Every structure is written in C-alpha cells, then in structure tokens.
Amino acid sequence: MTNPVLEAIRTRRMVRALTDAPVPREQVELILKAVRWAPSAGNRRLHRYVAIQDPVTLRLLRMVSPGMFQRPRAVIAICIDGGRAQSFGMSPTARSLYIDVGTSAQTMLLAAHSIGLGAGVVTSFSRAAVSVVLNLPSGFSPEMFICLGFPAARQPPAMRPRTPVTWESLSQWERFP
Amino acid sequence: MESTMVLTEDEALDLLAFLVTAARTQLDEAAEYGPLRLLAAAGRLAEFMAARASPATRQFLAGPLRALPDAALRSVDPGKYATELDTVCRAVGEHLVSHFDGGAR
Numbered sequence: 001m002t003n004p005v006l007e008a009i010r011t012r013r014m015v016r017a018l019t020d021a022p023v024p025r026e027q028v029e030l031i032l033k034a035v036r037w038a039p040s041a042g043n044r045r046l047h048r049y050v051a052i053q054d055p056v057t058l059r060l061l062r063m064v065s066p067g068m069f070q071r072p073r074a075v076i077a078i079c080i081d082g083g084r085a086q087s088f089g090m091s092p093t094a095r096s097l098y099i100d101v102g103t104s105a106q107t108m109l110l111a112a113h114s115i116g117l118g119a120g121v122v123t124s125f126s127r128a129a130v131s132v133v134l135n136l137p138s139g140f141s142p143e144m145f146i147c148l149g150f151p152a153a154r155q156p157p158a159m160r161p162r163t164p165v166t167w168e169s170l171s172q173w174e175r176f177p
Numbered sequence: 178m179e180s181t182m183v184l185t186e187d188e189a190l191d192l193l194a195f196l197v198t199a200a201r202t203q204l205d206e207a208a209e210y211g212p213l214r215l216l217a218a219a220g221r222l223a224e225f226m227a228a229r230a231s232p233a234t235r236q237f238l239a240g241p242l243r244a245l246p247d248a249a250l251r252s253v254d255p256g257k258y259a260t261e262l263d264t265v266c267r268a269v270g271e272h273l274v275s276h277f278d279g280g281a282r
Contacts (some may be wrong), residue, residue: 063191066199066214124206124214126198160253 008110015118016070016156018149023074025053027115028148031076034111039103041096046085047104050077050134050142060133065145067124069156072147077130078104083139092141101143108146118151181229188225195221209251212262216245234276241268 028051035049052058052075061075062068080097090097105121112119122145130142163169184192199214223238230238246261 059191063194064198066195066202066217069217124199124202124210126201128201129194129198157247162253 008114012109012113013155013158014120015149015151016120017152017154018070018072018118018147019152020071021073021150023053023117023148023150027117028053028074028076030115031108031111031117031146031148035076035104035107038100038107040100042088044084044088046081046088046090046097047100048079048081048140049104050079050136051075052077052134057133061125061130061145064129064133065122065125067122068145068147070120070147070149072145073149075148076108076146077134077142078144078146079136080141080143081139082141083137086139098143105144105146112146112148116150117148120147121145122147181231183226183229184222185225192218192222192225213251220245231276234272237268237272241265241272244268 032049032051040047052061053073058072058075062071078101080092080101082092085092085094085097109119109121123143125142125145127142130136131140134142136142195218199218203211203214219242223242227235227238242265244261245265246258251258
C-alpha cells in the first residue's frame, strides 16, 4: 500500500513554469491553513505570511526579485516578525528563526503539491524593496516567497546535483567513521 | 542612423529595478548566480524589445539570442556552458556589426 505522505514528499518538485490560470483564493487559504501547523521552535510562532494575488503587486514583486523566473499567479511571503522575536529575548540572527522559515516553506510546498498546484521558492529578492511593496510593519523581514500557480506542461530542466545523490550518500549511522 | 525607442517607461523601470536589486542580492549569493542574473536581465530586455525592434534585431532576438545555455548546465558542465555562451556572444557581435555598420566590414 502506498503511503500518501511519503509519496507526496517523493514526487514534489520545484515548479518554475506556470500557466496563466488564476489560483482560486480558497486554494491559497488551504495552504495558509496548512502552514498554521508547521513546526515552530518553542511554538513561539514568530513568522507571518502575506498572501498576494493582486496582479500589480505580483508584477512589482517580480521587478525586485531577480530570482523570480516564474510568473506566479499567487505568492505567499514568509516574514520573520523581528519585534516579536526580540520580545522573547532572541537575536535577529537566531538560527531557529531561519530554520522555521524552512519548516513553513516545506509545509506549504507539500500542501500546494497535494492540491495540484505548482510551487517554487524564491529567496533572491531585495528585502528592502519588498518591505516597501508589501508595506510591512517595522521589524518585519521578508525571507522567502512561495510562488504558486498551475504547472505548465513544459518545465525548465531541473538543477541537477553535482554528484549523484542517494539517501545513503547523505547519511551516516551513529557517527562519522 | 535612425534609431527607434524599443522600451516603454514601465518596461525600462522593470529592468532598472531588476538590475539594482540583483546587485544587492548578489552580495549575499553564490558567485555562480552572477551570470545567471545578467542573462535573466538580458532575457527580460529581449522580451520587452521584441515588439518594437527592427526586423533584423527581432530576428536576432528570436534566433541566436534564444540559444542561451540553460542555467542548469552551469553546475553540470561549466565548460560547455562557457562554450555555449561564447557562441551567443559571437552572434551578438555579428548582429552588432550588421546593425551599426550595415555589414560593410
């Protein structure tokens, strides 16, 4: 019997080419509902998500995001609430803040995949410019975009690893020899 | 030589924003992203220019310039990537000579 969770993890890909079809708001909401359950260090919930569907805002985001090759029909920006982090006595560079950007991202990527949406991450953007475009409150820092849309039939070639990767090549038992 | 405006203000702003923000993001990113960003900017510029460029330039944009090596090749075969970029650069040179010099050389 196939394990649907493992199957979703195995078959998810970064989708870089999207169709022009709009993404229904309900589907974006499903992804936001999923990320509410993402692992969060100490359950502190120091991240906020901004969902963008307005075509003008999407266009502006793309202008200040050199890494955004796709033309997403929706974007969810993962932001760190620096002020809230500080209230817990955390440094703005605390590792857990950025690790939890990753847990949010993976949760949303899998959620998108499970409902038939294509999703890809973008981190190459100007934090300063994006903060202005999204009118982020002081202390908020945008860290990653999840770009959403319906996958195009033809995708650009994937970035292949420099050397072949297997689970064994990435893992050690107990300790390094 | 008569020259045509090939960008709208919106398109020029789009490209300007891309270039300035790419300069900033490149400070924190892998060096191998440098060529990728420049080619992405060239791709955006070509896309904007296509509708208003001269027939010869349009042909160049749709032909040799579309033969840019795929970014994925950069990590797999850097030598081939450089060779393919050289091919495009030669095509750029040929088009420049033809455009500015009328192919007189």
